Amino acid sequence: MLFICTHNSARSQMAEGLLQAFHGDRFEAFSAGTEPTTVHPMAVKAMAELGIDISRARSKSVDGFRERKLDYVVTVCDRAHQTCPLFAGGRHQLHKGFGDPAQPGMDDDALLAAFRTTRDEIKLWLEKEFVPEAAKGGGGVQTGINFGLNPAFKP
Numbered sequence: 001m002l003f004i005c006t007h008n009s010a011r012s013q014m015a016e017g018l019l020q021a022f023h024g025d026r027f028e029a030f031s032a033g034t035e036p037t038t039v040h041p042m043a044v045k046a047m048a049e050l051g052i053d054i055s056r057a058r059s060k061s062v063d064g065f066r067e068r069k070l071d072y073v074v075t076v077c078d079r080a081h082q083t084c085p086l087f088a089g090g091r092h093q094l095h096k097g098f099g100d101p102a103q104p105g106m107d108d109d110a111l112l113a114a115f116r117t118t119r120d121e122i123k124l125w126l127e128k129e130f131v132p133e134a135a136k137g138g139g140g141v142q143t144g145i146n147f148g149l150n151p152a153f154k155p
Contacts, residue, residue, distance in 0.1 A: 003019075009043065022123075036059035042114075042115040072092045076122070
């Protein structure tokens with residue numbers, strides 16, 4: 001499973017960490033960005049509050065995953081969804097957009113609160129929608145309205 005956002009700095013990193021921490025026995029999770037930068041320190045801090053250490057995580061490019069066979073490719077931000085390349089090796093390509101917590105002009109307390117909110121939204125989506133549908137064999141995940149299938153994807 002590959003989570004993609006633009007910079008691979010927050011949302012995709014948190015999604016990877018959450019899925020690995022809570023369902024690593026069932027899924028192998030990765031993350032990448034269409035324009036990778038660095039992992040945001042507030043993403044590291046928000047995840048540490050749940051006991052998940054992503055401090056050694058590095059932003060990676062989607063280019064490193066183009067040839068990899070993947071069951072799921074999930075864009076977690078709208079910009080990446082619009083620009084994301086198709087993955088020939090991905091069985092299911094999904095989009096579930098989450099708001100960008102890294103907004104300019106916020107003080108540290110407000111920024112951390114935004115990262116917590118995004119982290120919790122991702123966790124809730126994984127627990128309540130993605131994991132139960134994937135456990136059914138993926139059919140509901142690929143076509144489910146809750147997951148916003150990328151219409152350009154051709155399996």
